[in-house]
Amino acid sequence: MSLSPRDVQGLSAARLYYERGLSQGDVARELGVSRPTVSKLIQHAKDRGFVTIEIHDPRQVSTAVADQLCERFGLAQARVITSQPTNEELLRELGAVGALMLKENVADGDLVGITWGRTLHAVARSLKQQNRHGVQVVQLKGGATLTSRSTSHYETIRSFCEAFNAYPQMLPLPVIFDNAEVKRLVEEDRHIKHILDLGRDAKTAIFTVGTMSPESTLLKLGYLSEAEQTALLDNAVGDICSRFIDEHGEPCLPELEERTVAVSLQNLRAKQTRICVAGGQQKVRPLKAALGAGYVSHLVTDEDTARAVLV
Structure with missing residues (x-):
């Protein structure tokens, strides 16, 4: 040459x-x-072709595991990141890839339903400004609590709205009421009903799965009696949008269902795009239940979790 x-x-x-x-x-x-x-x-x-650059992103591993997840659970898309040595590093990487997946699946005029928690907060912090118009972001579950423990739901929805130039639709209620009748009456308020209807109408939802242990967030927010906590620890594997599920993805404790302010599992499963961001050993059981029950269409997880779910 x-x-x-x-x-x-x-x-x-x-x-x-x-x-x-x-x-x-x-x-x-x-x-x-x-x-x-x-x-x-x-x-x-x-x-001239003398220099070629390859990017080896440590957050994403071979597509082989992602392909297996898609085939096993009928997913439209899966992204699998490299497992990280600490929970904080794992959350950061899951959040970064979750933000990318959300960006790819939100268009002008979309209505996007979101939840809250540490994983969704990590996604929110990784979101970059997008050139979108007419997007609305609606909370899929209440977030007010009786404790000082933060759910970061205000910060999360604010970051989502800033990224997509979106209008926020907040749900200013506890996620679990003390009394089912009080909850029913509150939901009849036309302003609250409007937010709940938007949540049901959203075609896109991004959420995580919660773990089930004495230290689980929902068990520490002052919503549940000791008897209810014991029953959940005995019967539930985790929660989706604060609705507790068993290993088959079915609701646990019907009396709690009656008091919960959140998108129904049936409605979640009917949404067009259902992005679940979840990783870590504690999330294997609830994630496997969520995948098996068809609540997820798009998944972001880590390699160790993915392989455990596929067993």
């Missing part, structure tokens, strides 16, 4: 920059040219 003087210069600049790790300023001094010239020489090397 015959090389022109420009090719030779481009190769020299590229080798100094990529192989030796010199800055463009250092390369310029080494070659006796200006810094803008170095930039042009490196671009010339790329254009």
